[in-house]
Amino acid sequence: MSEPFDPPGEPWVRVSPKLATLRRLLNIGAGAVLLVGLTVLAAMASTWAAVAVAVLGVAALGWGWVIVGRSVRSWGYAERAEDLLVTRGVLNRQLVVVPYGRMQFVDVTAGPLDRRFGLATVQLHTAAAASDAQIPGLVPAEAARLRDRLAARGEAGAAGV
Numbered sequence: 001m002s003e004p005f006d007p008p009g010e011p012w013v014r015v016s017p018k019l020a021t022l023r024r025l026l027n028i029g030a031g032a033v034l035l036v037g038l039t040v041l042a043a044m045a046s047t048w049a050a051v052a053v054a055v056l057g058v059a060a061l062g063w064g065w066v067i068v069g070r071s072v073r074s075w076g077y078a079e080r081a082e083d084l085l086v087t088r089g090v091l092n093r094q095l096v097v098v099p100y101g102r103m104q105f106v107d108v109t110a111g112p113l114d115r116r117f118g119l120a121t122v123q124l125h126t127a128a129a130a131s132d133a134q135i136p137g138l139v140p141a142e143a144a145r146l147r148d149r150l151a152a153r154g155e156a157g158a159a160g161v
Contacts, residue, residue, distance in 0.1 A: 005095050007085050012076035019137030020072040022117045024065055031061045077135050077146075084124070084150065086133040096133040102126045103154035108143045122146050 035057035043050035070090045078085040083099045107123040114120060120143035121136040138146065 005087055005093055007078045007080065010078040010080055010085070012078050012087065015072060015075045015135065015137030016119060016139055017072065018117045018119055018139075019075075020069050022113060022119065023068045023072065026113075027064045027068060028061060031057070031064065035061070072137065075135065075137060079149070084133070086124075086135055098124050098126060098133050100150070100153040100156070102128075103150060106147050106150045106154070108147050110140065110143075120144075122150075124150065 035054070038057065039050050039054050042053040074090050074093070075088045083097050086096045086098070088094055104125050104127060107125070108120050109123065110120040118139055120138050120140045121134055122138060122143050123132070123134045125132055135146070
């Protein structure tokens with residue numbers, strides 16, 4: 001029995017694991033600053049409070065490490081003849097189906113940290129904002145290939161309307 005999130009006969013293309021590394025480093029950096037601040041504040045009250053805050057903070061950072069990995073592994077896309085499927089989510093799974101003929105334009109973006117890690121994001125825009133989709137964590141060559149392919153399929157799909 002196929003799940004509603006599995007396209008029949010289409011393999012999912014997954015995003016780069018570098019995205020997990022980038023997001024983990026950002027979480028560790030922000031979490032460490034917050035943890036140090038909270039531990040110092042707790043130390044003003046008592047040593048035991050500081051120890052408790054430090055232990056809980058380290059546990060939260062570890063849990064965040066695991067969640068980021070699972071979240072990044074959940075991202076994927078599949079190109080079909082008439083549409084593009086984008087899936088994501090661990091607890092709340094989401095599947096977005098974007099018909100090629102409904103695409104208005106395709107963006108490729110990469111911020112400074114994305115470029116440092118060799119990543120880019122492909123953003124698809126449609127007339128209905130609810131059917132917009134993005135695919136983060138693609139290597140730039142794959143992002144450019146997907147952008148060109150989607151633009152060509154979108155033009156071909158719109159020509160038949």
